[in-house]
Amino acid sequence: MDFNPVILSIPLYFLLIGFELVYQLVKKAKIYRTNDAISNISCGISSQVTGALWGVLSIGMYQFVYQYASITKVPNAWWSYLLLFVLVDLMYYWFHRASHEVNFLWNTAHVVHHQSEDYNLSVALRQASFGGAFSMLFYLPLAFLGFNTYAFLTVKGLNLIYQFWIHTEAINKLPRWFEYVFNTPSHHRVHHGRNPKYIDRNHAGTLMIWDRMFGTFQEEEERPTYGVTKPTNTWNPVWANVLPIVDMTNQVKATPGFLNKLKVLFYKPGWQPVELGGYQMAPEVDKKTYRKFDVHPHMPMIRYVFVQFVLVLVFTSLFLFTQSNYSFEVKLALAGFIIWSIAQLGILMENRKSWIPVEFLRLIASAAIIVFLLNENFSYGLAGGFVILFSFWLFKSSRKV
Known part of the structure; x- marks a missing residue:
């Protein structure tokens, strides 16, 4: 299994x-x-x-x-x-x-x-x-x-x-x-x-x-424009999952009639009752005006996010390969930390400086997890300690524009 x-x-x-x-x-x-x-x-x-x-x-x-x-x-x-x-x-x-x-x-x-x-x-x-x-x-x-x-x-x-x-x-x-x-x-x-x-x-x-x-086959005739008709415009993976659900929920609330609300849920995306404009076809893409979402912070912060992302990726891989060794409570806590980490790094990539203090809290939480690992495996904990010290130094440096 x-x-x-x-x-x-x-x-x-x-x-x-x-x-x-x-x-x-x-x-x-x-x-x-x-x-x-x-x-x-x-x-x-x-x-x-x-x-x-x-x-x-x-x-x-x-x-x-x-x-x-x-x-x-x-x-x-x-x-x-x-x-x-x-x-x-x-x-x-x-x-x-x-x-x-x-x-x-x-x-x-x-x-x-x-x-x-x-x-x-x-x-x-x-x-x-x-x-x-x-x-x-x-x-x-x-x-x-x-x-x-x-x-x-x-x-x-x-x-x-x-x-x-x-x-x-x-x-x-x-x-x-x-x-x-x-x-x-x-x-x-x-x-x-x-x-x-x-x-x-x-x-x-x-x-x-x-x-x-x-009857759903289509040959590639020219290279497509990729993405969705309503761009998400975020690097935060948690918000990327939540935003479509929020939008759908708001659409259900704004749609009159119980039957119409069910149709919003179970008909094709873009459906709405005639009184609200009817089914909305996807617009043609104007390649002259089309621009990709591409906000990013200054280079030192990009380097910091990249290093932290690699560390989170390694930690996640270890978690996935060893998850059967943990109790459900520990597994839930580690999963929560991973999801918090990728969300926080996504926010930092959007150059939201008000969230910078939260990164200090995440690094402190990382240190707490290292203490836990120290009890489980001394060598892992010791290596993790050096990683945390390096992360604090790199984060402090990344804040200098």
């Missing part, structure tokens, strides 16, 4: 991001922006950390259906894994499509993944914190059919790993037969486009045949 291919592949993810950075350097292309990439990966951190807390309930739901409601028990054989691969991808297609066509799912489970206005491998890691809470409902038929939990988690993890490499502009078109059957960078660039003809297209995970079968 602790086997998670997605977490085990974390080193591979960053190795490929490194290759893409080298490609950017060689081609002199502007693929990455530091603030956007940190925000993307921070959303991934938030998603994995929250998944560590509620993931047990989600997996338990699947196991319960498999154990008590399955119509048969599918044996572990090569053919059953192959069949499960196809079925997992089909279920993913419908969850993914529903996450675009049902406003409630879009705002709670998926919009975060589309918020970046860049397109690179870091965007693959940009995931919503609440997505897994709803996706499992779409996979429960597989438990009912009798595919055991371990096989399901393995195949589902491999399905997600495949989708990492398609988030790149470094690869143009692949051979026609491959483009016809499988999801590719070209197909998925379309999916991330905010151009009206690209919206709600190419929902496939691995196999592009589902979009061709169900």
Whole structure:
């Protein structure tokens, strides 16, 4: 049950991001922006950390259906894994499509993944914190059919790993037969486009045949403009998850009539009653006036945020690999600290100087965690102590413009 291919592949993810950075350097292309990439990966951190807390309930739901409601028990054989691969991808297609066509799912489970206005491998890691809470409902038929939990988690993890490499502009078109059957960078660039003809297209995970079968396929005709029609304009990963829910809640409150309120939740994003203007189509992108959100602080603060982000990333990786060693209370406290950290670093990247004193509090909290680690492992605690002292010095230096 602790086997998670997605977490085990974390080193591979960053190795490929490194290759893409080298490609950017060689081609002199502007693929990455530091603030956007940190925000993307921070959303991934938030998603994995929250998944560590509620993931047990989600997996338990699947196991319960498999154990008590399955119509048969599918044996572990090569053919059953192959069949499960196809079925997992089909279920993913419908969850993914529903996450675009049902406003409630879009705002709670998926919009975060589309918020970046860049397109690179870091965007693959940009995931919503609440997505897994709803996706499992779409996979429960597989438990009912009798595919055991371990096989399901393995195949589902491999399905997600495949989708990492398609988030790149470094690869143009692949051979026609491959483009016809499988999801590719070209197909998925379309999916991330905010151009009206690209919206709600190419929902496939691995196999592009589902979009061709169900009428949602769109060929890439020109490079898309990426992002969402209402830009989030924040580097704070917590606010990036919360803002769409706040906006949806406000829309429900402002919509007259109980039935109309339900339609706001379960109809497509952009729907509203006729008296409020009717369904709002996505506007065409004017590339002459379009500008990406790109606020950032002075360079010393950027360097400080980057160093702290790397430290938080290392700490998160250790947490994810060792979470089974902690009690629920400790796990909750460490998860809370990680989410606070990525939110605080996002705020600092937005140059909000009023939040600088809060960073001192976070560093003090970091020291308290080091004390805890000192009790658990002296060498880890000692190394952590030096990191905290270095962080205080670097933060003090970063405040000098």
